[in-house]
Amino acid sequence: MSDAQDPAADPAGSGASGSGLAAEKVRRTARVDEIRERGDEPYPYRFDRSHTLAEVRAEWGTIEAGSETEAVVTVAGRIMLQRDTGKLVFATIRDRDGEIQLFISKGVVGDDAFADVKELDLGDWVGATGTVMATRTGELSVKPTSVTLLAKAVRPLPDKWHGLTDPETRFRQRYADLIVNAEARRHFEVRHAMVSSFRRTLAGEGYIEVETPVLHVEAGGAHARPFVTHHNALEMELYLRIALELHLKRLIVGGMEKVFEIGRIFRNEGISTRHNPEFTMMELYQAFADWTDVMAITERLITNAARDALGTTTVTIRGQDVDLAEPWPRLSMCGAVSAKAGTDVHPSMPLDEARALADRHHATYEPSWGSGRVIESLFEELCEAEIVRPTFVTGHPVEISPLARVDRTDPYVTERFELFVDGRELANGYSELNDPREQRMRFEEEQAAKDAGDAERGTVDEDYLRALEYGMPPTGGLGVGIDRVAMLLAGVDNIREVVLFPTLRPEQEIQ
RNA sequence: CCGCCUCUAGCUCAAUGGCAGAGCAGUGGACUCUUAAUCCAUUGGUUCUGGGUUCGAAUCCCAGGGGGCGGACCA
CATH class of the missing domain: 3.30.930.10 (Bira Bifunctional Protein; Domain 2)
Structure with a gap:
């Protein structure tokens, strides 16, 4: 937003200049508008899947490389990876429990739908209905007859390979951390x-x-x-x-x-x-x-x-x-401290003795503390860290x-x-x-x-x-x-x- | 609250006083069995902020901010 600039109104349709985050969001948001303008919904209300991705894998995970089944499934997930070979797009989608590859063929889905597939971005949520198959290399896949956008992501995902490592971003944007790590x-x-x-x-x-x-x-x-x-x-x-x-x-x-x-x-x-x-x-x-x-x-x-x-x-x-x-x-606190300090300690001991022992072992204490609390301080100083x-x-x-x-x-x-x-x-x-x-x-x-x-x-x-x-x-x-x-x-x-x-x-x- | 470290493109990282770069993502193009797909081309920067030193600062100094680690605190 705030890019009220655009007197450029660039005919190239490249959105805001460049490809920083702002430009990327402009581009993806424009795609949302495009979809709405033609009467489709980029954020549909619901989607009924027939199988989770783990269920598909559990049922068909062992089919032979290069084989195609008659089984029709409807699955949903977020696009995590995409490989585009022209008239064939491979998209790896993920739901909570698993991942699976969509094998999207121009010949199967048709020219218009395939053009929409090409407009999908990493991070988009999609649903797909199609047959279960395994590619020649054995990758379990769904070959969709239809692909539905379930939610457009207008913000790009972190690096698909290196993920998100900056601890600050991981904790502040836990959602991104969970998506990617x-x-x-x-x-x-x-x-x-x-x-x-x-x-x-x-x-x-x-x-x-x-x-x-x-x-x-x-x-x-x-x-x-x-x-x-x-x-x-x-x-x-x-x-x-x-x-x-x-x-x-x-x-x-x-x-x-x-x-x-x-x-x-x-x-x-x-x-x-x-x-x-x-x-x-x-x-x-x-x-x-x-x-x-x-x-x-x-x-x-x-x-x-x-x-x-x-x-x-x-x-x-x-x-x-x-x-x-x-x-x-089981380890008694007094016994543990006694063993470490080389002398018997007990809360009944005189306070000045307990303090002297604490001083010798660099355990801190307050003037208001009695022997019992000083012993605890000794325990923390001498014993605690060594317990595995x-x-x-x-x-x-x-x-x-x-x-x-x-x-x-x-x-x-x-x-x-x-x-x-x-x-x-x-x-x-x-x-x-x-x-x-x-x-x-x-x-x-x-x-x-x-x-x-x-x-x-x-x-x-x-x-x-x-x-x-x-x-x-x-x-x-x-x-x-x-x-x-x-x-x-x-x-x-x-x-x-x-x-x-x-x-x-x-x-x-x-x- | 104290000490040390850190902050560079959306993400992961280079550049140690001399023109701010790469990979990924993005954009344009090629490709109907890819696996981080590949290949060609290409856009993108308040180097956390403010001040200072210097002919010249991402780089050195000071102050501030965020974060990390350690300490203090936490029976």
């Missing part, structure tokens, strides 16, 4: 297969899927900075949720026994290869269970997902094959686990685990704290830390405490980072590869 398509197929596998596993074990509020009055259930928004009619601030936990446990109080939710949560923090500001969590809670049950279902969920998404339970992590079906090792195969890290200090139940054999740690794979945290679960009085004390400690200036710490959620006062049965809970598991199964090390539209700064100008 099979690997990108695969990542989201894996993600879909994984999520649907999770749902199947959970349904099979009697879990109920629920939806809880995204807009929270208090953003609890995790230590993270929330996004703040405003409700006009209520005239109040609301927070986008940072976790699903507290609402789901209210449902356990309500007697729903086994619940889960797969939902988007939002954390107002940095962006990295493992962090997107909005991401997807699966959390489940199960009455009468404890953390050991939850570790077991974590293994089942992820192993089943691998089998369903990849057809194998073996994945490659940092170049080594790991069979997820083998039991996952799936490992349950257990026994988190009480100080960093305000919603988890104290370990039945050690009052300083909780019955909690985090699942680490390839140096990344994938899941987190524990025996849920259900004593309302102890929960109130833990909340008050959180509130005190927040008041002391630690912005990520929590607040006292009075409604949640009221729920606990009605009695929550013994409960095990789990949170799984869906994006992180998708990364594992897709074999990628950047979360943007498994998030369709990752958060980016807005473009300044779209051409």
Whole structure:
């Protein structure tokens, strides 16, 4: 647009001068007008196909080279490649599940229709009806008697061979990335297969899927900075949720026994290869269970997902094959840090000793932190990155686990685990704290830390405490980072590869 | 928020201080079994933006913007 220039009104019909993007769009848009002017529709409302391209291949993929069948099919797809030999045009079209070649003969479709075929561009959507055949070289093809334009593409596709590699363009224009990069398509197929596998596993074990509020009055259930928004009619601030936990446990109080939710949560923090500001969590809670049950279902969920998404339970992590079906090792946080630091650590240790150890190992800490949180910092500094195969890290200090139940054999740690794979945290679960009085004390400690200036710490959620006062049965809970598991199964090390539209700064100008 | 890297045609990339180029896509032409079809011809540029140094800047410097990687932050 804005090319109000054209006093040239060039008789050559070459549209805008040159062949940049603008000229290309002018040319293709002019084609749309041409088709309309003669009474045809370049964007028809619907099209009925008889077969997907994969179905054609499944049924006739093995016919002999040079053979023609009587079978008539109607297919549809986007033109990805074109080879024009004069009176014969080969067009490779693609739908969601496959590709096939159209063998378009001037003699078969007739002169007028063939002229229209010549006007098709890469990227156009077409439908075709014709017989199934295989060329002399054995390429399975449809030989159309008619070819219908289903949608004109007025913007050219990226390079047919090199595709689209610029990460910025790939993430901003995911649609173009998906059109052109099979690997990108695969990542989201894996993600879909994984999520649907999770749902199947959970349904099979009697879990109920629920939806809880995204807009929270208090953003609890995790230590993270929330996004703040405003409700006009209520005239109040609301927070986008940072976790699903507290609402789901209210449902356990309500007697729903086994619940889960797969939902988007939002954390107002940095962006990295493992962090997107909005991401997807699966959390489940199960009455009468404890953390050991939850570790077991974590293994089942992820192993089943691998089998369903990849057809194998073996994945490659940092170049080594790991069979997820083998039991996952457990590693106590304090034990791991003790081994690395060469001296025993425990949250009961004096704070100055914990700090001295942190100093020696370049682990950072804040003045407000107790020994437990300093130990966690040491763990992150010394141990986290070295974990390759799936490992349950257990026994988190009480100080960093305000919603988890104290370990039945050690009052300083909780019955909690985090699942680490390839140096990344994938899941987190524990025996849920259900004593309302102890929960109130833990909340008050959180509130005190927040008041002391630690912005990520929590607040006292009075409604949640009221729920606990009605009695929550013994409960095990789990949170799984869906994006992180998708990364594992897709074999990628950047979360943007498994998030369709990752958060980016807005473009300044779209051409 | 900090450090390093990066930004050239629609796409993928050259050009390292001396006339901004190639392949693909596009356009015109040839070809009824191609496979990234091929062959001939050809169009297309705010070199991210603004400033500076220089006889001369895509190239060097400064500032800004987008993106990438790493860090900080993220139990």
